[in-house]
Amino acid sequence: MNILVTGAKGFVGRNLVSQLHNIQAGKAKNEVLSEDLKVYEFDIDSDPAELEIYCKNADFVFNLAGVNRPKEQTEFMEGNFGFASILLTTLKKYNNTCPVMISSSIQATQNNPYGESKRAGENLMFEYSRETGAKVLVYRFPNIFGKWCRPHYNSAVATFCHNIAHDLPIQVNDPAVVLNLVYVDDVVKELLAALSGKENRKGNYCEVSTVYPVALGSIVELLYSFKESRNTLNVPHVGDAFTKKLYSTYLSYLPKDKFGYPLKMNVDPRGSFTEIIRTRDQGQFSVNVSKPHITKGNHWHHTKNEKFMVVSGKGVIRFRNMNEEQGEVIEYYVSGDRMEVIDIPTGYTHHIENLGDTDMVTFMWCNECFDPQNPDTFFEKV
Template identity: 50%
Template sequence: MLEKNRPILVTGAKGFVGKNLCLALRARGYETVLEYDMGKTEEDLKAYARDAQFVFHLAGVNRPKDPKEFYDGNSDLTTHLTELLLEAGNRAPILLTSSAQVGNGSDYGKSKALAEDTVFGYERHAHTKVYVYRMPGLFGKWCRPNYNSVVATFCHNIAHDLPIEVRDPGFELPLVYIDDVIDCFIAAMEGNPLTDPLQPAYCAIAPIYHTTLGELSEKIRGFHESRSTLAVPDLTAGGFEKKLYSTYLSYLEPKEGFRYPLVMHGDDRGSFTEFLRTPERGQVSVNISKPGITKGNHWHSTKNEKYLVVSGKANIRFRLPDSDVIYDYHVSGEKLEVVDIPVGYTHCITNEGDCDLVTVMWVNECFDAEHPDTFALPVEEKQPPFSF
């Protein structure tokens, strides 16, 4: 039974997965996370191996100058870690990150295979549990670009207006998102691993997303262009595009890349500025009106809108085209209320305060200049209005 006040060891703690994992563990209440990485000493590792109730062994080497370093940093380090655990009389379970490249004949694949053999041997000898993951491609925040992740490279380069190279647009990529990886890792530590149905000795990560280099590059380019198109990607919960968009945003340059201008259409009445556009969920805009100004006086056949006054005071008025009855709603930023603008009602909004009126407007259809669906018709008060 895990205790949240007892230490958990994470090797490779400063790497992409390690950094995300350490923060997630602390966020979930695990009080002591022992971070082992470059800069730590042999004595540190001995002490960590003695005290840890669980070990996430993420450390490894994948791009050395000398192939021998594959074995030093992957298989030999794993052997050394298990020896230190056994010497300390600690039978803590181990979660090992291996690679899908095991079996491809490379030194990297061979060194990872040896590391797997070591932890499976430790499992038998120590009568404990080990969890081995052969990792597919990863993506998510804090992954190093121009290194091992094509997603990180594409996101970084496109966000910084740098070129990318797509040699084979049809090349298929299986990808897993870092937050899903962390969820699966912590679930395994807490006794609920997801077993790989094709290789029962190994653990699996879900969901796995399948895309191609061409599709990936086009999606990320679309994110980059969305600041001018105002388009919002598909943000369906759990979807690949939602997670990819979150990843892309993490590569923006903090000083200048976090902000971008919008096009304000202004005149002596105020201004109108589009904010977001999506074909599935319509358009959001910000309307500013000077004191005494009335805007609108038109109706729509298929468009419906929602008005939210966030600053100032307004009178929003409605009338059916074939009726004398006028309805008005007095709203203000002091009490936030949404006013629906149904189809078929001519409507207008008047600033009845002494400062600028700021209204957030949502419409179910993005504006199309060729099919504006906007028909001029004044809202004229022909009899006392019904007030609400």
Template identity: 60%
Template sequence: MNILVTGANGFVGKNLIAELKNRGFNNIFEFTRESDSSLLEKYTKECNFVFHLAGVNRPKDDKEFMEGNFGFTTKLLELLKKHGNESSVLVTSSIQAEKDNPYGKSKKAGEDLVFAHSIETGAKALVYRLPNLFGKWSKPNYNTVVATYCHNIARDLDIQVNNPDANLTLCYIDDVLDEFLGALEGKPTIQNNYCVVPITHNIKLGELANLIRGFKESRNNIGIPNMENALTKKLYSTYLSFLPEDKFSYDLKMNSDHRGSFTEFVRTPERGQVSVNVSKPGITKGNHWHHTKNEKFLVVSGEGLIRFRKIDSDEIIEYRVSGDKLQVVDIPTGYTHSIVNVGETDLVTVMWVNECFDPEKPDTYFLEV
């Protein structure tokens, strides 16, 4: 299948082409503003499907709206008709097409052209009135407020929140791609003659700003956003794509002494915390028990011995662990326990605990195994 993508260098175009290639589509005609105009003649003759993504949304002069969103669409459809090409045409419009402003009028005019082309030629018209899109490779101060907020907050730049209570309808780029690939396969989602992306999210502008600020702060409090919330998960992925390339890494606080080190990696209120414990050869750590707090130990390097004793018993239970065989050991409540480095190299243990440490209620009681 030969697939024509106009606006191939844009936010949606880049993501779409990457996913088309992921799914094995290799004959992709990429057309951009910089492309030789003669290529459009060839592409419209040979293509089997058209993703018409090209458009103008932030011109210097309002008249460019009509030139970019109506004029180029006219040229594209005329060439398809000239070659007798009845390929389906998927066009990205906007919810702004319902409004009486220069951008909305230009989008509505483009829609009307595509519907008229369909009636005249029999080619299928797939018109998507899209809400605010967000995701990787979007442009700040151009595509979406999400891109602007992510870009600025990641760089400690100010953001404007003019109306915190303003409601936004957002749509994630991966959900758009799933819908577009479904349309390519002949399974678009249609409502009242228009095509729609069935998954959208609503959020207030102020909530959006606070959420993205929280993503930045999570490096300081070693937190993880609530990934059970679909919008939060998608926004966090988008935020990370805007990190400056020299800021991918960040330091953790290592608590070090002659015995080794203990470093908290992740803290979450609903899933507990993860830490990395390093013990020098011969060092024993632990010798305590808990009422409710429970842990999982995973030795990833070195050799260790985990010892248990129920607090009302003299029987000692031992588990030998090694980085050569990754094995999780649960630490039940009511058992005093310790871990000793019995090897000749550092013992590195990943430790998960079901609750974040609270100095006011540590639930940790010293008792030799």
């Protein structure tokens, strides 16, 4: 299958093309496409002669070319209507009636230069369909957010992500304004579905099924919480789909020298304990380092429970049931050579001993974040 993507170097174009290449390389699957597909990439700096070849051979066209922030208002019509006209004329030249998708905007209903140019492009597509019988798919996209979107161009989300990640100020005129947002991966998923005739069509138009109406102030609040999470270790609530997608977007704007951040290591002669992540409702994650032949623990919990996994070194975890007067000592030998999770049940005093001559590293999960006002930890030797 030969797929032509115009505007291939733009925001949506790059995301779509990258996924098509993943399918082409066998790194992703699609029920219609196989590894023998060809992707024709065309953009503003491409040789016009290439468009002739691509329009002659294409089996599907994604027209993502367009203008959002031109220097002159006349460029709106040239970029959003003019190129679409050239594209359709070239397809007709070769009697190619393959399906054609066009990227429009919800602003096509507005009487401004941008909206008028988008509406003109839509009407051109509908007329082309009536004339040739070709299937056309017109998408009136709302605000799209995600990786690779250019800041300070036409996306408030991209600008906010960039500025907050780079310690730059942002301007919010009205935090109550609601943006209707779609995530770029959801857009790509919809476009790939359209290849098999499974587009989400509503009358004459097609749309992405998942739209997030979010107040501008809420977006900014989330973005600042993402930034602060490096200090608090509280990871975002990724169980919420929008929060997860916005966090992924924010991380893509981090400065190249700021991917890493330090953690507080609680160090003593026995080794160290370092908290990695805190969650709102899924507990906390930590790394414990025990020096050779050191024993840590000798305590028990009422409600707090943990999971231990030794990833380096060797040792033993011992337990004794606090509900038994002469409780037996239970032993579990652990090693980084065999990944095994050991549950630490409530009501059992426990400790972990390093049996080796090197540091033992243990990855730990606890069902609740540590609360110094209610530690639920009681000293008792095993």
